[in-house]
Amino acid sequence: MKCLLFIVFIGFVFSQSKKHSDYLETIEGSKLQIQMIYLLGGEFQMGSSPKKRGSKNDEHPNHRVFLSPFWIASYETTWEVYELFLNKVNQARKDGRGVVNLNIDGVSSATMPYVNYNQDGFPAINITQYAASQFCKWLTAKTGNYYRLPTEAEWEYACRSGSGDAFSFGDKSNNIDKYAWHKDNSGGVLQKVGLKNPNLYGIYDMHGNAAEWVLDSYDPTAYIERSMIVKNPIVLHKDLYPRVVRGGSYKDSAHMLRSSSRGFSSPSWKKRDPQVPKSLWWHTDAKHVGFRIVRPLQGPDKKHLNKYWVKPKKEY
Numbered sequence: 001m002k003c004l005l006f007i008v009f010i011g012f013v014f015s016q017s018k019k020h021s022d023y024l025e026t027i028e029g030s031k032l033q034i035q036m037i038y039l040l041g042g043e044f045q046m047g048s049s050p051k052k053r054g055s056k057n058d059e060h061p062n063h064r065v066f067l068s069p070f071w072i073a074s075y076e077t078t079w080e081v082y083e084l085f086l087n088k089v090n091q092a093r094k095d096g097r098g099v100v101n102l103n104i105d106g107v108s109s110a111t112m113p114y115v116n117y118n119q120d121g122f123p124a125i126n127i128t129q130y131a132a133s134q135f136c137k138w139l140t141a142k143t144g145n146y147y148r149l150p151t152e153a154e155w156e157y158a159c160r161s162g163s164g165d166a167f168s169f170g171d172k173s174n175n176i177d178k179y180a181w182h183k184d185n186s187g188g189v190l191q192k193v194g195l196k197n198p199n200l201y202g203i204y205d206m207h208g209n210a211a212e213w214v215l216d217s218y219d220p221t222a223y224i225e226r227s228m229i230v231k232n233p234i235v236l237h238k239d240l241y242p243r244v245v246r247g248g249s250y251k252d253s254a255h256m257l258r259s260s261s262r263g264f265s266s267p268s269w270k271k272r273d274p275q276v277p278k279s280l281w282w283h284t285d286a287k288h289v290g291f292r293i294v295r296p297l298q299g300p301d302k303k304h305l306n307k308y309w310v311k312p313k314k315e316y
Contacts, residue, residue, distance in 0.1 A: 029090025036071040048260040058220040059260045064229040069297040075193040082124035085138045098144015107138045110281040121192040123210040123290035131281040132291040133310035146299030151234045152216040159206040161199040168199040173254040180208030186250035207257040210290035211245040218242040218264035249288035278315035
């Protein structure tokens with residue numbers, strides 16, 4: 001039986017009278033920082049027109065979306081940052097820091113990966129959507145600031161950086177080598193973050209390198225019912241598969257790196273997992289998938305704190 005599909009809206013209250021800016025999130029007990037880029041939000045055109053070359057049916061129609069302000073990481077989450085969560089290095093948190101009071105020792109820690117792809121400066125890969133979301137929960141507990149995965153709409157808005165073209169840098173892929181690692185220039189391997197040009201918002205690797213988890217479940221017809229402007233949309237359904245990844249990867253052709261292009265997860269990503277049930281934390285065959293984090297300007301209240309952190313779902 002097909003699971004019930006529903007669309008919910010993330011309703012955050014914000015004030016335009018207060019000025020906000022980019023910042024560096026320092027992770028207590030380490031020398032590592034995460035650069036967060038402030039995006040004002042507002043209205044943009046999500047998806048793609050059927051008239052656009054290379055667009056696919058699941059990107060149609062392009063439609064109006066309104067987003068509340070948020071910060072997004074300028075880089076994909078790297079291994080040295082993710083390992084602070086993986087290894088539970090220094091669980092201390094400075095008193096009075098941030099506004100979210102969450103027990104850091106109560107956040108589940110990931111098991112060790114099957115294969116060690118861990119390299120400083122490279123995106124953390126082969127992790128499940130749940131593992132990426134648990135990192136966000138841990139970082140929230142560590143810093144007192146509320147973090148989560150981006151919605152599909154937030155991700156596309158950040159990627160476009162004000163452009164309505166196929167890519168953030170224009171409609172044609174002629175200049176893609178300046179901005180992205182893809183099938184024809186990566187040598188078939190993942191690259192360090194930040195080696196290509198950022199988009200106009202100062203965000204790196206939105207096109208290519210590692211594809212990125214977002215919160216949404218994948219529904220190929222999700223955009224069709226959005227005849228009027230929608231505010232902060234997110235699509236969730238109960239099944240574990242498929243869920244959305246964005247941006248394309250170092251293994252993909254240029255047209256799959258377009259701002260509106262949608263990818264999705266598959267059980268084949270765990271085909272070689274020997275565990276029963278399969279791991280909550282790791283894939284065996286998703287070396288092209290990583291993530292980056294966002295922080296809404298106004299986070300949820302205590303009652304709804306867990307609503308957008310992915311819940312564990314056993315895979316038998």
